[in-house]
Amino acid sequence: ADEVARVAAAAPDWATLAAVNRPCVACPELAATRQHVVVGDVPSGGRPRFALIGEAPGANEDETGRPFVGRSGALLDQLLGEAGLSRSEAAVLNIVKCRPPGNRTPKAPEVARCSGWLRRQLELLDPPVVVALGLSAAKWFLGPRTVLAQVRARPHEVDGRAVWATYHPSAAIRFGPRGAPRAGLLEDLTAVAGALA
Ligand code: URA
Numbered sequence: 001a002d003e004v005a006r007v008a009a010a011a012p013d014w015a016t017l018a019a020v021n022r023p024c025v026a027c028p029e030l031a032a033t034r035q036h037v038v039v040g041d042v043p044s045g046g047r048p049r050f051a052l053i054g055e056a057p058g059a060n061e062d063e064t065g066r067p068f069v070g071r072s073g074a075l076l077d078q079l080l081g082e083a084g085l086s087r088s089e090a091a092v093l094n095i096v097k098c099r100p101p102g103n104r105t106p107k108a109p110e111v112a113r114c115s116g117w118l119r120r121q122l123e124l125l126d127p128p129v130v131v132a133l134g135l136s137a138a139k140w141f142l143g144p145r146t147v148l149a150q151v152r153a154r155p156h157e158v159d160g161r162a163v164w165a166t167y168h169p170s171a172a173i174r175f176g177p178r179g180a181p182r183a184g185l186l187e188d189l190t191a192v193a194g195a196l197a
Contacts, residue, residue, distance in 0.1 A: 001026075001109075005116030014042055014124055017117070021097060026113040030098035036065035039117075040093035042125060048091040049196055051127035052076070053118075055095055055136040055168065056106050062099035067092045072169040076133075079169070079182075083189035085196075091125050093118060095140050106136060115140070122161075130161050131192055133185075134168025141165065152188055155195065164192055 004026050011017035018039045025031040038057040042048060052068070060070030068076055080087055096106040096114045106114075118140070122130075132138045138146045141163045142156060148165060155162035166189070172182035 001113045001116065004113055005119070008116040008120035011120060011124075014121075017120055017124060021117050024097065024117070027098065027110045030096075030100060030110060033101045034098040035062045037097045038062065038065055038067050038094060038099075039097060040067055040091060040121065041087075042091045043089055048125055048127045049089040050085075050129040050131060050192065051091040051093055051122070051125065052087075052131050052133060053093045053095065053137045053140075054133045056103075057094060057097070057099040058103055059099065067094055068169075071173060075169040075172055075182075079172075079186050079189055082186055084193045085189060091121070091127055093121055095136050111136070111140065122159075128161060129155075129192060129196060130158075130163045131189070132163060132165040134171065137168075138165035152184060153191065162195065164188055 004024065007020055008017060011020055021039050022037045024037055038061050054068060057067065058070050058072065061067055077087055095118060096110055097117060100106050130141065132141050135148055138148055138151060141158050142151055142165060148167065151165045155164050167181035167185045169185065172179065172185050175181045
């Protein structure tokens with residue numbers, strides 16, 4: 001974790017950070033099983049209006065090297081549109097940059113080792129608003145005891161940013177089109193759009 005943090009902190013810009021992140025082997029199991037380090041997407045030209053932060057790449061993301069390109073990404077794009085937001089003005093990042101085998105939840109030491117990358121990404125991109133998608137991202141910003149239902153639907157100030165924590169699109173898929181996570185995710189994205197306006 002210290003080595004990642006040191007290398008990441010030394011990167012002066014996004015392109016350099018991405019280039020040093022891509023060959024990362026800090027987590028032996030993830031490095032041995034992943035296809036790509038999914039560094040994240042950033043809008044071309046300037047500071048993102050907001051950042052969307054997921055948990056870790058899934059199979060489609062691992063294969064393509066891009067974040068949120070599978071089923072979760074399609075639903076995310078749809079709900080962003082319904083909320084009046086566009087992915088093109090957002091940085092799209094993950095807590096952990098490599099796909100965990102079988103899409104298991106990233107382990108605490110993996111999150112800890114990977115944190116230096118995200119910390120430097122946030123420093124360099126400086127998004128004024130962050131949307132943490134799902135519990136792993138919510139915990140990263142708001143602490144390990146975070147309960148999503150208790151923190152969602154309002155911003156929390158963290159290091160000078162407005163952090164919103166909400167459901168992950170995969171939960172919205174799992175619980176179905178009439179489930180609470182989908183409604184909550186859309187409600188929260190709509191509130192974010194209102195706060196950005
Ligand atoms: N789920 C995530 O949390 N992140 C991705 O990039 C894709 C799916």
